Amino acid sequence: MTSRQRTPPLPKPVDVALRELSNAMQRLGMYPPGHGHAVSAVRSLHEKVTAALIDRNAITVGITPHGLLIDGIAIEPLPSVLRELASKLHRRNVGTIHLQAGTDGTELAMMVAALAAPDAEEKVGRDGLRLDHLRIEPLIYDVLEFGNPLAEQELDDVFWTQLIEAAFGRRLADTEGTPTAEMIADAITEQSATESGARRVYEALTGLCSAIAVRPERSTISARRRFIDVLTALSRPVTTRVMSAAPSPSSRRRFLRETLSVVPPALVLQVLESVADADRDPISDQLRWLLGRLAGSGDGPTGAGNAAFSAQVVGLVEQWEGTAQDGIDTDSGDPRLSVEGLRVVAIGLEIVTPAPTVIAAARRVAEQGRIAELMQLLDAPANDAATVDTIASAVFEPSVLAGLLRATPIDFGIAERVAVQLGRDAIDPLLDSLDAADDRATRRRLLDVVVRVAPGGSELLLARLPGAGWQLARNIFVVLARLPDVQQVDPILVGLKHPDRRVRHEALKAALGQPSIRRRAVQDAIEGDDPSMTRTALAALDRECPPELIAPVLSVLGHEDPDLQLLAVGLIGDARSPLVVPPLLGLVRTRGGLLQRTRLLPRTPVMLAALQVLASRWSHHRPVMPVLQLAARSDEREVQAALGRIE
Structure with missing residues (x-):
């Protein structure tokens, strides 16, 4: 067995922060997010992470089935509490956790809640979590960068050693020598008799397989051969017991897809049948015969041919079962790229390349209804604006917006973001939704979005x-x-x-x-x-009446509504045309009695406003003078004020 040197000890602040992460995950698994214990745990975690980042800009924690890598370096020996944390994170399919200086309490609360959730493997373990200062990547080992082939060999040795430890239930001493594949298979047979032993073996196998599968061009031949030799030496009942220890059917399917890209076709049927038996859904005789024909009786295809054969097998199985999963995408050159659409989009954004594969992955994510996650990825501040616009323009079509607007209730945060991206093309779907909306609040929100586009x-x-x-x-x-x-x-x-x-x-x-x-x-x-x-x-008209509108405004003076009359008087107050005088006089005076003498009309706001206009602009106009003299003899204070004699 390859011996490993002891690494530098884990820095104390990092050790404390990781222990606090383990404690916070446990607390949030027991209490709801708003509970006092949960809030206290996150607050304490924030303090410890801040302290750990004082002397460094970032920390990258790599997860293996029973170990941790800090900034690419495997930590040995690892305290038992952190080894348990690594195992727990690995079961959730977490590959790396990256923390940057500036990580705040809100981001840490979101991270811990995602890791502690019952569906963590299906969500954060599949899509990751990407925030401004914090990032979780799924179990895809090529996100770890190594500087030389020796580091690659060490990574394979880490997973190989963990498989040996899981098989024998302990760490072998250097004096015991390196076990053969047959010895490891015999040990796995014994360990798989218990549920916990089978689970440890499964975790170790998936870790080694993933490390090989995602690095085909760099994986050492010996690592691949050792993995194949162990699987070949296992009997079908033992393999089935190990597969049954997987935490979920989706985990088994992920292992199946990765294994098919590593093992030769002759071994495919054994792995496939073991996974099917663990699912309690054995494959039919017809499918077994077809796969046997595809695999052939010889060594079968290798290299690129083996990858193509693996893709065919996965496609056949999923179509036979009627479950169109994300494993194969006919628009993608590499079947593995379709497993994690968001990851492909993230890579495209990072390298500023909106390639067809990236756009196809983004469309697939949108078709799955995961638009909010895609939006969060596209809206990251560090993204190149042109790349984001190219991807968004290709993905966000009017039909996508129409689907969002049919939801109940409408997620206006996402719908508005898509509408703004569409621009004028969003108008028809928005109007359709506006026409169908039956409550005022929804119509008001839709109107606001329509105004924006x-x-x-x-x-x-x-x-x-x-x-x-x-x-x-x-x-x-x-x-x-x-x-x-x-x-x-x-x-x-x-x-x-x-x-x-x-x-x-x-x-x-x-x-x-x-x-x-x-x-x-x-x-x-x-x-x-x-x-x-x-x-x-x-x-x-804002108290200014254009000359061409004087006649229509004067007609309002004869309206029975005094408010309209008052508005009209105010508009013609500065008019220079003598045509305004007769209608204004009609609002101020009248004739009555036996002698038909002129007298003032009763005081009203309209009468006083008209009198004020006559006194201020038409006081020297002959028809107006008698009316003003009559008003001057009035002892009413409002009339005198309209004439301008008192304040």
């Missing part, structure tokens, strides 16, 4: 007006009212004649925001019979 797409909004229900039409005009420049304004003018008053009102607001039709819209609203639209039109 509407600039440059006004023609798409206008195209939806014909045949639209009153509610959708009203909402379209609400959006148009927030756009500064609409090229096709005729549909807005048509909206002013809509049979529903609510639609007309919003169409008027949209028209008032367009300089080319603003005055026409004001005139149409003033001359209409809807007081609310008249009020909106008068208020939009």
Whole structure:
């Protein structure tokens, strides 16, 4: 057996931080995230991690079945509590944990919650976790970088030694020599008789297999041969017992896929049948015959041919069972790339290469409904903007947005991000959802998203007006009212004649925001019979009445609504045209009695406002002078104030 030298001791702050991580995982496994004990554990972990990062910028912890690598160096001897932590993380399919200076309590809380969750193997063990200062990578050993072939050999020796320890239940002394594959197989036969022993063997086998499978171009021939020799020496019942010790069926399937890329076709059937037996779903005689025909009676294909054969086997099994898993992707050159779509996307972002394989992986992730995870990956601050845009543009299509908007409830954080990426192409799916929404809060949120993507797409909004229900039409005009420049304004003018008053009102607001039709819209609203639209039109003039609108505004002075009259008086107060005088006089004085003498009308806000305009601008106008003299003799304080005689 290859002996290993003792490594430098684990730095004390790192040792303490890892022990605190083990404690925090245990606490969050027992208590809900908001519980006092859980919060206290995360707070303590934050203190220990901060202390460990004082003298270094980052820490990378590599996970093996029963050991840890700190920044690429295997730690020996390892305290039992940390060996247990390594085993626990390995069962969750965690490959590496990378902590950077600046890691905060929130990030650590998310990490511990993910690691302590019952479904950790399926989530963080499959997709990893990537935050600003913290990253967890699944059990993919090529994320560890080694500087030379000796380090590669040492990695294989680490996993080979762990397999020997799992088989014999102890660490062999150097004086006992190196066991042969047959001796290891006999020891595994004994260990697999117990559940715990079988589980340790399974973990060691999966660790060694993964380390070989993901490094085919760099793996040593001896490591591959030793793995094959051990599997060949195992009987089918023993292999089945070991496979039954896997924590989940998905873990067995992952081991199967990796093993198929390592072992020759002649050994495939034994591994495949053992996995099927462990699943309690034995393969049929027909499939066994077909696989035997594919494997052939000789040594079978090697190298690239072996990889192609393995891909065929996995595809046949999954199609035979009717479970279209992620293992094979016909659009991808390497079947392994389809196992972890998010990992492929992450690699593409890291090397700033939006290759077809990366885009295909991103599309597959989106089709699986994992858009939130994909978004989180794309939104990382360190990403190249052009690369992110290329991937997002290829993946986020209107159909993706439509699917998000059909969810109940709608995740507006994700939907809005996709809509912004689509731009004007998001308008139709958003309007469809807006038309179908039956509660006000949802419509309001959808309107906000439409407003964000509407600039440059006004023609798409206008195209939806014909045949639209009153509610959708009203909402379209609400959006148009927030756009500064609409090229096709005729549909807005048509909206002013809509049979529903609510639609007309919003169409008027949209028209008032367009300089080319603003005055026409004001005139149409003033001359209409809807007081609310008249009020909106008068208020939009902002106390300045253009000469061409004086006549329509004067007509409002005869309206029975005093509020409208008051608005109209304020608008014509600065008008220079003498045409305003007769209507104003009509608001101030009247004739009555036997002699039809002129007298002032009762004091009202409208009468006083009209009198003030006459006194300030038309005091020398002949028809106005008698009225002002009459008002001057009044002893009413409000009248004198309108004449400007008192404050």
